[in-house]
Amino acid sequence: MDLRRPLALALSLLPVLSPAAAADTLIALRNLRSETVVTAVDLGRADTATPGALRDPSAAIGMETRVTIYAGRPIMAQDLGPPALVERNQIVVLNYHHAGLAIVTEGRALDRGGAGDRIRVMNLTSRNTVTGSVARDGSVTVAP
Secondary structure (H helix, E strand, O other), rough: OOOOOHHHHHHHHHHOOOHHHHHHEEEEOOOOOOOOOHHHHHEEEOOOOOOOOOOHHHHHOOOOEEEEEEEOOOOOOOEOOOEEEHHHHHHHEEEEEEOOOOEEEEEEOOOOOOOOOEEEEEOOOOOOOOEEEEOOOEEEOOOO
């Protein structure tokens, strides 16, 4: 009995997997505490496709964990963010620019944040609390 025909027929009826469905999911190889910067040695692959999980290691390497990720668990995009440039209680430069007026002063960060994050800062001169965006150089820009 020739089994090649039934095998060929069975294989033709199998669904074709798209690359996204067959892609590996990134997992943590060790426990990653909150505020840990992810490196290549922290990452592994699992054969399962988890919705919302990262597949590309370059999207995770250099990012900072926002929550604790346990070993063997998928790395989700919302669990990572840019590394913090400003730590809580750090003295930062406050910048305010509006209609030709520029004010530069010092403030104390009340939150921690990375580039683009909005944090609260206490102006050391007036003791007022303002909210601004962390710039790439670690200063905080306050918008009108």
